[in-house]
Amino acid sequence: MMGAAADRWRELQSGRGVPPEILARAEASPWTHDPKDFAAPEEPVDTPSRRAALDLLGPGGGTVLDVGCGGGVASLALVGRAAHLIGLDRAQDMLDAFAVGATARGVPYDTVLGEWPDAAAAAGTADVVVCHHVLHNVVELEPFLTALSAAARRGVVIEMLAQHPMAWLDPLWVRFHNLHRPPPATTDDAVAVLAELGVTPTVTGWERVNPPRQHPAWVTRRLCLPADRVVEVAAAMDELPPRPRLAATLTWRTA
């Protein structure tokens, strides 16, 4: 049975959809991501998430499943300690970028195309499961988290922003569409869902050095506005406070 925290997460996340009448007028999909924006840096960034995963891998290393891998920032940072990587993503272009990164680093890997948790059986288990910046895409968090734990022989590392990554654009939804959003889901909301599953993660809050880029053209598309309004959107973005950089690492052992 779903708990109150899982219900709250669903409600907050559902409130961030785009109303169908706005979506219907969009020139291009507001949801597409460019894999280039998620490419893994050549030198891994030393973050609490990376340190938590290395700790779970231990000096002897092990296998890693990267759920919602994108270009592999989370798991490719573990090369040297990770003996084998599995990248799972629902987008083939992201898996292609992951494969390029793994090949360049000479680490053995597999890819699984599919939606977590439906594709969990295809991915199998790994010593360590990492899942970075995916939770805010998820509406039904309880089965998603349960499957992460079930896939991990040693432990799980989640990285997420302190609040929904698109919440900084909420003033622009009001300005351009008169659309008022509910408050964004936060790390505390995710931790509350884990508590309902009997999991108490170690939570480390930190500030990202390299926050994702914010091109006005991308924001224009995200707001379902035509490309010829990009100058207007860029001007409106200049009036926003800086994009929040607070992130959190949530980690727990499964054995």
Ligand SMILES: C[S@@+](CC[C@H](N)C(=O)[O-])C[C@H]1O[C@@H](n2cnc3c(N)ncnc32)[C@H](O)[C@@H]1O
């Ligand atoms: C914001 S990106 C993060 C990518 C990478 N983990 C990182 O930290 O750079 C989210 C990724 O998760 C994928 N994704 C979102 N929900 C998913 C799901 N339920 N199952 C599989 N992939 C998912 C998206 O396709 C996208 O590649």
